[in-house]
Amino acid sequence: MKRPVTRRDFLAMSAKGVGAAVVSYGLMGCSSDDDNNGIYAEFLHGLASGDPSHEAVIIWTRVTPEVDGDIKVAWEVATDSDFSQLVVSGDTITNSERDYTVKVDAVGLEAGTKYFYRFKTGSKTSQAGMTKTLPQGAIDSVKLAVMSCANFPAGYFNVYEMASRMDDLDAVIHLGDxxxxxxxxxxxxERAAEMQREVLPEGELFSLSDYRTRYGQYRSDLSLQKLHGKTPFITVWDDHEVANDSWRDGAENHNDGEGDFDARKEAALQAYFEWLPIRPWREGNNEEIYRSxxxxxxxxxxxxxxxxxGRDKPLDYAEYMDPATGGLDSARFMADVTDTNRTMLGQEQQAWLQTALLTSTAxxxxxxxxxxxxxxxxxAAIATQQLSIPEFGQLAALAQIAARQAAGDPTLTEDELTYLAFFADKLTPEAMALxxxxxxxxxxxxxxxxxxxxEVVLATAKSMGKNLVVIAGDTHNAWANVLKDAGGEPVGVEFATSSVSSPGLEYYLGIDEKDIPATEEAIVGLVDNLAYAxxxxxxxMTLTFTHDEVRSDWRYVDTIYxxxxxxxxxxxxxxxTKAGSHALEAAS
Known part of the structure; x- marks a missing residue:
């Protein structure tokens, strides 16, 4: 039975928004020219900013020392690229306990303002980064870049490179992986060796050292460094920051003999907070990242x-298939998938989101x-991979022609009858059952x-007449959906981004490139409320918001090889999508 939300829980949840008290590294006054007792260090992983608020932003870097030891790192934030107009500055100590990362919550800034920042250690000065705080009050537009799923050995990060050339972004939203x-x-x-992008460490990631090493390799990529150094990131994790198809207590890619999953998750999330410019709610809390x-x-x-x-373990169709008939136990499956106790967010996060939606005036x-x-x-024949999309389409067309022939339809053409005669042997009882x-x-x-x-989330948005936009990653393909509740009423829209480098359905289903357009058209035709694939x-994907509409622009690179x-x-x-419409239409 779920524990009820108490007043103490509600007060804690209410604090989880921009402006909540958080740990701030390095707010220690003037910068120092200390030589770190002779320890030489360099800035090899670039710098980054993230989690902007109206008056603060996280700035990040990492130093690479020649030997272990405490390293003093100074930081500066200014309104000009020459750093003659300093706004805030300070210094802090980093060491191996935090993998030599430096994370500063630069506070006392002005809303809607662009800033420059940099770091110094000994005689070394980092490159300068650019960032900006969130605007307050009445504004005309917001433009966000949305991306996810960057697999280092799959190809070059040309998508990050393309984003780094955009000069009008307010923030980058990274949705995980x-x-x-x-x-x-x-x-x-398959082509990692050819591109000199084989992963480090060589083995699968389990320990804190493993995850730190992998982050270090990713952050050595110059295209990613350029984007981080130009635009603030707002991030969440997905599964691969820990292991494939994770949930709160396990993962598809965490197997017997691979140690304790909780220990693996703890190590992975610690490395995430060390290497990403994300603001923790409090020091040492590496588990909660939901925020506004x-x-x-x-x-x-x-x-x-x-x-x-809060996610419960994902359901698996294999557990609902009858091994004798190969059929799906639909009744048992539907009972489980619609179980009111089944959760993805968890009770506390769901309550927080409902409060945020109900009280927001944006x-x-x-x-x-x-x-x-x-x-x-x-x-079901496609979803359970008993038929491919082309196979299903062909069988459906044949069955339709056969039904028209049986009904004596006089409009049947010679070509249709010839097609049916040639492939009639495919209409077996088993195929018709599928x-x-x-x-x-x-x-x-x-x-x-x-x-x-x-349904709970959609009903909350619907109850207040909200203009709801959901953004998603994970699938490695781009989508646009009209979001409808169980009663068929439109509530909002969803825009999903493609991947930075991870392969999509064309890889998993073995779709030939020449068949892609027809397959995309077929999927849009098969799936209700799907408008684009x-x-x-x-x-x-970039999203441009005005008071009248939201425009989603999907932009692609011709190669990652x-x-x-x-x-x-x-x-x-x-x-x-126009404000108040919950509908999608192609833009010019």
Whole structure:
């Protein structure tokens, strides 16, 4: 039985927003020219900023010392690139206990203002980074870049490079899978040696040292460094920051003989907080990352953890298949997937989100989270991989022609009859039975596997007439959905980004490139409320908010296998939703 939310719980949840008291490293007065007792150190991993508020921003770097020891690092924030107009400065000590990372909560800043920042240690000065605080009051527009799923051995980070060339972004929203935990030669590593992108350490990640080493390799990528140094990040984790298909108590990729999962998760999340410019609620709390950001009166962005904090173990179709008949026990499956006790967010996070949605006055409510919320219902034969999409389409077409022939339809053409005659042997009783199976969720790791809690979130937004926009990553493909509740009423829209480098459905389903457009069209036709799909290209998504509409622009690169790339403009696509409409339409 779930524990009721107490007054103490509510007060704690109410504090979880921008402006909550947090640990602040390095607010220690003037900078120092201390030589660190002769220890030489360099800034090899760039710098970064993140979690901007109206009056503060996290700034980050890492020093690489020649020998272990305490390193004093000074920091400066200024309104000009020459640092002649310093606003705040200070120094702090870093060492091996925090993997020589430096994380400063630079407070006392002005809202809606661009700043420059840098670090110094001994005689070394880092490059200068740019960041900006969140605006307050009435504003006209907000532009965000959304990305996820960067697998180092799968290809070059050309998507990060493309984003680093954009000069009008207010923030980068990273929805997880910032790193991957797999060993060398595993997932999507076919060309890693050729590109000199084999992972470090060589083995799968289990220990704190393992995760730290992998983050260090990722942050050595110059394209990622450029983007971090130019635009503040707002991040959440997904599963691969720990292990594939994680939930609160385990993961698909955590197996017998691999040690204690809680210890592995603790190590992974500590490394995440060390290496990402994310603000903790309090020092040592590496588990809670749900939080809100207010962009003036226009956008409230609520970042959620749908992965590690409260998620129940994902359902698995294999557990509902009859081994004798190969059929799906639909009744038992539907009872489990709609169970009112089944949770993805957990009670406390759900209550916090409901409070945030009910009390916000911003024009747009945006949920930044990892997995698809839109209903992705596919024919069961496809969802359970008993038929491919082309096979299902062919059988459905043949069955339709056969039904028309049996009914004596005089409009049947000679070509249709010839087609039926040539492939009639495919319409076996087994094939016809597969065609009759109902539509079921394609991906039980997404919100489709947690249907009741999705209804709670949608009902909360609907009750206040909110302009709801959900953003998602995880699938490595781009999507746009109209979000409807169980009664079929539209409540909001969802925009999902492609991946930085991880392969998508074209990889998993073995779809030939020439068949991609037809497959995309078929999926959009098969899935109710789905308005757009891109199954092939690596890229990102930008969202531009005004008081009248939100525009989503999906932008793609032509390759991730060479550092030289161009934008694949022929595959780019844009959609808009108007305030109050909960509808999607293609944009010019």
């Amino acid at each position: 910032y790193i991957y935990e797999y060993a060398r030669g595993e997932y999507a590593s 950001f207010q962009f003036g009166d226009l956008v409230d962005l609520h970042m959620l953890d749908t992965r590690l904090l 024009k747009w409510q945006v949920l930044g989270q990892q997995v698809l919320m839109g209903q992705m219902m596919l024919p 065609l009759q199976l109902p539509a079921i969720p394609y991906n039980l790791d997404a919100w489709d596997g947690y249907a009741y809690e999705r 891109n199954l092939m290209n690596r890229g990102l 060479t550092r030289a790339f161009t934008e694949a403009v022929e595959r780019n696509f844009s959609m808009v």
